[in-house]
Amino acid sequence: MRKIFVKTQNVKNFIALINSLQNKPDGVSRMALVYGEPGLGKSRTALWLAAQNDAVYIRSANLMSGRWFLEELVEELGEIPQYWTSELFKQAVNKLIERPQMIIIDEVDYLAGDQKTIETIRDIHDKTNVPIIFVGMTLAEKKLQKYRHLYDRLSEIIQFKAFSVNDVQDIVTQLCEVEITEPAVNFIHTQANRFRQIVRIISRLEAVAKTNNIELIDENIIKEILKNDSRQSFENNKRAKHIHAG
Numbered sequence: 046m047r048k049i050f051v052k053t054q055n056v057k058n059f060i061a062l063i064n065s066l067q068n069k070p071d072g073v074s075r076m077a078l079v080y081g082e083p084g085l086g087k088s089r090t091a092l093w094l095a096a097q098n099d100a101v102y103i104r105s106a107n108l109m110s111g112r113w114f115l116e117e118l119v120e121e122l123g124e125i126p127q128y129w130t131s132e133l134f135k136q137a138v139n140k141l142i143e144r145p146q147m148i149i150i151d152e153v154d155y156l157a158g159d160q161k162t163i164e165t166i167r168d169i170h171d172k173t174n175v176p177i178i179f180v181g182m183t184l185a186e187k188k189l190q191k192y193r194h195l196y197d198r199l200s201e202i203i204q205f206k207a208f209s210v211n212d213v214q215d216i217v218t219q220l221c222e223v224e225i226t227e228p229a230v231n232f233i234h235t236q237a238n239r240f241r242q243i244v245r246i247i248s249r250l251e252a253v254a255k256t257n258n259i260e261l262i263d264e265n266i267i268k269e270i271l272k273n274d275s276r277q278s279f280e281n282n283k284r285a286k287h288i289h290a291g
């Protein structure tokens with residue numbers, strides 16, 4: 046499989062969101078939310094865009110407090126974190142005023158239960174005006190809605206959607222090292238529309254093509270491979286249950 050970053054429609058929407066945030070007139074908030082189902086590429090895209098835009102990427106963690114968040118932020122800004130929370134906050138703000146950088150906060154669902162952390166992030170935005178993008182799961186939007194002051198500042202919200210046939214076509218042709226016919230790609234789209242599933246199918250196809258010297262995979266071959274795989278996993282499950290019961 047090729048190690049390529051594919052620009053799916055979701056990726057293009059995320060890029061457009063960043064451009065729009067960066068071009069907001071003064072006085073308009075520069076906060077945004079990107080959310081969606083697991084496995085659609087939110088984190089990989091956030092990391093890729095952070096590198097492209099010289100942004101700070103922070104992955105929230107379960108039980109992350111305001112102080113912990115600030116420590117991570119200050120470290121990412123290249124400073125040694127101070128001890129007191131108030132000092133940490135000033136450190137982050139001063140550094141961002143001196144050298145503004147966009148901040149992308151992934152897995153925001155973990156922070157959504159902690160009012161203090163959410164308010165700290167809002168204060169950082171208000172004091173520095175740097176773009177701040179939250180990335181989260183499907184429920185992230187609902188979870189953030191309860192913080193009115195924050196929610197009102199989200200000037201852009203986009204949802205990562207399940208892949209269209211065109212997306213799957215782009216992903217398969219760019220990542221798969223074996224050629225696949227268009228009807229075969231359409232069939233993949235009926236079976237999988239998340240990155241993790243598609244990547245799994247591609248690596249399976251590449252392995253079968255290699256062992257059997259196949260140069261072009263068509264719809265019949267792919268159906269055969271996937272049918273065998275699901276029969277195999279059914280047999281394995283049955284065996285596992287048998288061993289368990291026995």
Ligand SMILES: Nc1ncnc2c1ncn2[C@@H]1O[C@H](COP(=O)(O)OP(=O)(O)OP(=O)(O)O)[C@@H](O)[C@H]1O
Nearest residue numbers: 049050051082083084085086087088089090240241
């Ligand atoms: N644009 C892309 N090009 C190539 N591979 C990608 C792309 N986006 C995601 N992937 C791959 O797909 C898999 C799932 O992506 P990722 O972890 O970013 O999804 P996610 O939406 O953040 O999921 P979760 O909600 O579970 O955190 C990863 O293995 C990732 O490397």
Ligand SMILES: [Mg+2]
Nearest residue numbers: 087088089151
């Ligand atoms: Mg993720």
